[in-house]
Amino acid sequence: MNKNVSIIITLALILAIGIVFWGGLSTKSSTPVENVEIKNGIQYVTIDAKAGYSPKISNAKAGIPTKLVMNTTGTFDCSAALVIKSINYQKILPQNGETEIDVGTWKTGETMQGICSMGMYSFQVKFN
């Protein structure tokens, strides 16, 4: 194989990896959706966990006691192994069902991050 050709292919493939990771090929929407609900003074943020977390970014209100609701439907992949460092939470979610996690009250401007144990899936909840 010609060296120059192979350098060009190499650069193209590196670009392709970049697009896969950070580009627009995402199958899941990263724009905030309506997944926050306030019931009886408690804020519920619902997140689906299966092959990643959805939505990846949620906007919630600051200053209200908040609970995360993790939805799993036949989830066996890494997103079932949830870690929320800031509240010292780590648990393997059941394969099917809803898991409520009390995350306490957050201040304006704070962001809570959840990540799976291997670190390739994550989500954020922004408090305003």
Place this chain on the structure above:
Amino acid sequence: MLKKYSFHVTGTHCASCKILLEDILSEESFVKNVEVNLKKEIVEIETDSDKNVEELVEILTNLVKKNGYTLSVEKKFEEEANNGVIWQALPIGLLFLVLFFLLQKSGILNLGLGGQTTPTTSFIIGLIASVSSCLAIVGGLVLSLSAKVSQDNVSDKKNFILFHSGRLFGFALLGGILGSIGNVIGINFTFSAILGILASVVMLLLGLNLVGIFEKNKITLHPGIFNFFRKIEHKTFTPLLIGLGTFFLPCGFTQSMQVVALSSGSFSGGLMIMFGFALGTLPMLALLSFGSASFAHSKYAPLFFKSAGVVVIGLGIFALLSGLAGLGIINPIFNI
């Protein structure tokens, strides 16, 4: 009277090649003294033989040929050829990485598996897991170790069989233990994350080694340490233990299955679940290890080692950065 000759040697991929070469050559009766210099790729011998230099080269090469070494009077210009190989290996390796990450992103692997987890479903989950992001760590480790073992010409097939049996029976046994203990212990995330980071460092080192970064300046350790490594490499329990150890590597699927095994509530229940899962991951992992063995013994060996090195480095970086993010040390970089 002793005469001194020095020959060029090719095929010395491994640091322990020094000992192997010296062992083989010194068995020959007319070789009185042998000294291998890996850095310069030179073998120096002292001999009382009257044969001329060409005859000596032929005899000695025949001795070491089966181990993949060649002796020559003139330095063979293999380096240029090697430089060409890396430019073929780089796109090949990267192509595999692109396909792998595209597969992760495609969503094909998100099959709905609801209901009760039986040994059959855990087998299917194992099949999925073996091509999922877990492949980045478990598969990457298997590929790098297999390529390395094949390159070092250790009895690779035997080691692979031991590794896979270690994995199958280790999973079954540990699954059974989890099932019989029940919910008493939790599997520590931090422990497996640290193991994962260790595994990715091993992958990176082996990957760089396979690509040939260290070829120019092979790290030369004390011969005693080499002997130690050679001994471990030949020990039966090493591949068995590594196979068993993959139980603790971070893989979301493995961790989920461990919880299923925990909640099965019986030794046989947990055993069947984890055995089924490990059996499901077997085809892919066996393909990786035995595939690399057959490539390693073909004429495409240099290209294979370098391509595998590129793949392993890519997976190693991915696993390392993800692992650090999982531990909360750095911000998550990947979100596939």
